[in-house]
Amino acid sequence: MRRPPATDTNRPRRSQAMTYHTPLMLIGGEWRTAASGRFIDVVDPCTEDVLGQVPAGGPDEVAEALAHARAALPVWRAVHGWERGKKLRRIAREMERRRDELARALSQEIGRPLSQAGGEVAIAIEQFDWFAGEAERLFGETIPSRQGGRLVTDLEPVGIVAAFTAWNFPINLLARKIAPALAAGCPIVCRPSEQTPATSTILIECCEAADLPPGVVQLLQGRAEDLSPALIAAPEVRKISLTGSTRVGRLVMAQAAQTVKRLSMELGGHAPVVVCESADAKAAAAACAAFKFRNAGQVCIAPNRFYVHERIAAAFTQRMVEEAEALRLGGAFDADTTMGPLTTRAQRDRVEALSEETRASGARLLTGGARPQGRNRGFFFEPTVFDEVPDDARIMREEPFGPLAPITTFTDLDDALARANSTPYGLAAYAFTRDQGEAQALSRGLKSGMVGLNTFAIAHAEAPFGGVDQSGMGREGGRQAILDYLDVKMTHFMPG
Known part of the structure; x- marks a missing residue:
């Protein structure tokens, strides 16, 4: 696939050091580049050379991804938790198979020593294994009613999830969002940092290897300002999971309030x-x-x-x-x-x-x-x-x-x-x-x-992993995390 030159006139030289995994977007089960033909340079932090280019998606890609997510929601939520758990474990095993590839892409894109990169892959794999078990344990409860009959609670997927992640832990941050969303029965649209598109592409390829229905997991690549506003504004997106700065968190909260979305956010710390x-x-x-x-x-x-x-x-x-x-x-x-x-x-x-x-x-x-x-x-x-x-x-x-x-x-x-x-x-x-x-x-x-x-x-x-005050809300990890991806429905059954 021919890539046009980047528009940055101060573009660094292109790296010839090693193979770079081609970053792509996954929309509706199809791997593709941006319809606009625009790309963004990805710079090697160790050399300042250009590693490659990431397709720069925009509102058109967001609209397509949301249409596929809408179609996928009734299909995926109908899959039994035991079957969803099996899919999550398949993702984990595929990540194990491609562990070295994931680690190398991470080291290329963020500059972390390769000797330390494999640890992040291992931690991310644990997320999928843990939430596979959580998918199997999504039980409601039955409460005797004082008025007679039964009060029954059911756990239902909140709906389509939009996930925004930073570049510093590009594998684990995405895994912490994808795994509970899938376990709960939610389709998820991911927008990772444009600094780590190859790492994100490989991770989503591992998800695709689990034979998920099209539109259950999708990957949008490009700049936040070109993708995030449309995702946040979409009424069908019912949950946002963000890892980013407190400044960005405030902006997302204000925008999400317009459609009253569920939020979990890991923000700045000190x-x-x-x-x-x-x-x-x-x-x-x-x-x-x-x-x-x-x-x-x-x-x-x-x-x-x-x-x-x-x-x-x-x-x-x-x-x-x-x-x-x-x-x-x-x-x-x-x-x-x-x-x-x-x-x-x-x-x-x-x-x-x-x-x-x-x-x-x-x-x-x-x-x-x-x-x-x-x-x-x-x-x-x-x-x-x-x-x-x-x-x-x-x-x-x-x-x-x-x-x-x-x-x-x-x-x-x-x-x-x-x-x-x-x-x-x-x-x-x-x-x-x-x-x-x-x-x-x-x-x-x-x-x-x-x-x-x-x-x-x-x-x-x-x-549970997460903060208080201006460090965010909600939790990732533990039995608490999946609750952010679920609605609780109560039904009072009375004898007819």
Whole structure:
């Protein structure tokens, strides 16, 4: 299929490094490009070369996809939950078969080291296996009526779902939306980030391998502004699932209110870490550094603000610096790379500006703080550690979404909790302590949808994932997640 040249006059050179899976759209069971013939360049964050092009869909493709979803809804909702579960497990097995292919596409498009990409595939597979079981357990209940007869509840699919996902975890974010939607009996129309179209294409190919009815899972590719408004405005779309920024979440909420849609949204976070005096300072710092710099800090639940008891702050800070300086920046397919680049130029530039602003606020730069020397291409930025960071610095109030680690100290646990809870976000929070009383106080006191005590492992297929306040609403994962895709109908049966 011949691709027209991109319109960007500053287009980077085309990469010749390796094969790139062709991004396409899936509409009504047919793989295709955009009717307009327009394409968008996909840029390799490690080299700034063009990996390939993604078709730029628009309102015409949205209208077609919605027509197919309408036709698919009565077909898919009529499939028994046991059969839907079988389809979900087939998707999981196909993903296992194509695990290496998915991991390579992810590394190409976002720059994450290949050695770390397979883990995301494994986590996404778990979503389909978990929700296969949930599909088999969609039972209502029967309640004896005080007036006689029976009160019977049934769980019914909410309807067509529109899913919008970000680029930082392109496999798992889509899986968290597709799996519960299919389990509940809902057709789903997916609009992933235009930065990760090949990864998304392969994942939807895995869904197609389960022999789903046409229109049950569809993939639209292109820019958000060309696709999302029409999906959000469509009255037949009854549920929206979004992973994105709080700013975007506010816009989607306002638009969705016009047709009173169901919403679940994982929005911005700014996770605090409270490291108590009783904690093992060096072990805590090693764990914090490993998770902070994962995916170059581009993780919604990344630890972003470190409140360390003043008596162990020196040991904690020293170990954080050592761990940051031990990281090896490099290309996604270099065997010795332990941290890749930021995924986009805009994000690299934002992180660079925030680093400079943090220094200007009076914080002390301990390591990093610049683009790495000797790398003239790619969106790389050094893993960076600050201490003596004032509470009113922007980095303590806004999510950096990059490899910046600001450290400050505390003496009183109540003070630490108040400062940890001082932002409007509440997605994730963490703490390290060896005192059970402190652990209970931290669990109760941290205002967040998820809390990790002496661990950063808070994302599980079998447990609810999501935030409070301006970090969103609804849950992904666990038995709670599928409820966002279901309506509850009550019928009172009286003897005739």
